[in-house]
Amino acid sequence: xxxxxxxxxxxxxxxxxxxxxxxxxxxxxxxxxxxxxxxxxxxxxxxxxxxxxxxxxxxxxxxxxxxxxxxxxxxxxxxxxxxxxxxxxxxxxxxxxxxxxxxxxxxxxxxxxxxxxxxxxxxxxxxxxxxxxxxxxxxxxxxxxxxxxxxxxxxxxxxxxxxxxxxxxxxx
Numbered sequence: 134x135x136x137x138x139x140x141x142x143x144x145x146x147x148x149x150x151x152x153x154x155x156x157x158x159x160x161x162x163x164x165x166x167x168x169x170x171x172x173x174x175x176x177x178x179x180x181x182x183x184x185x186x187x188x189x190x191x192x193x194x195x196x197x198x199x200x201x202x203x204x205x206x207x208x209x210x211x212x213x214x215x216x217x218x219x220x221x222x223x224x225x226x227x228x229x230x231x232x233x234x235x236x237x238x239x240x241x242x243x244x245x246x247x248x249x250x251x252x253x254x255x256x257x258x259x260x261x262x263x264x265x266x267x268x269x270x271x272x273x274x275x276x277x278x279x280x281x282x283x284x285x286x287x288x289x290x291x292x293x294x295x296x297x298x299x300x301x302x303x304x305x
Contacts, residue, residue, distance in 0.1 A: 146260045154256030155249040159235055162252070162259050166228040166235075169262050173224035176273050180221065183276040184214045213279075217272035224265055231258060 188211055235255065238244055244251060 142264065146257055146264070150253050150257035150260060154253035157252060157256055159239060159252070159255070162255050163232055163235060165259050166231045166262070169259070169266050170225050170228040170232075172266055173221040173228070173269065176269055177218060177221040177225065180214060180218045180273055180276070183273075183280075184211065184218070187214070187276060187280060213272075213275060217269050220265065220269050220272070224262055224269060228262055231255070231262075 238251065
């Protein structure tokens with residue numbers, strides 16, 4: 134099912150890139166790539182902090198566990214954090230490579246005849262990076278919700294303990 138979704142998304146992105154890509158010069162697309170790079174680097178830092186705050190012991194156990202199964206278990210527990218971390222690193226890398234290669238290709242005289250096709254191709258690339266960044270933002274919100282739900286459960290449990298303790302005091 135995921136493959137079908139990605140095929141549909143790819144067809145839509147190709148269509149958008151084909152019709153609108155030639156209207157966006159490299160200077161505009163470069164700015165978009167820089168924005169995506171900034172967003173992904175910020176998310177990389179935030180997710181790294183989440184990993185350190187939410188599961189410092191699990192992070193230590195990945196490297197100190199004697200048993201391979203224990204390491205794998207700890208890794209699976211932290212996968213929801215590391216998947217977006219690696220994804221953000223990928224978006225940052227790909228957008229940086231895009232900017233670097235774009236600057237080089239701008240200097241090649243032979244490609245000036247095919248500028249509209251190159252704009253369409255590069256716009257396709259930027260749209261895909263944008264979609265991946267949206268997915269990354271969605272994934273990076275999850276640790277916050279997990280932390281919030283754990284906090285709410287802790288507060289409810291503490292409230293129950295306090296009420297129980299107060300009820301016991303009243304009975305005495």
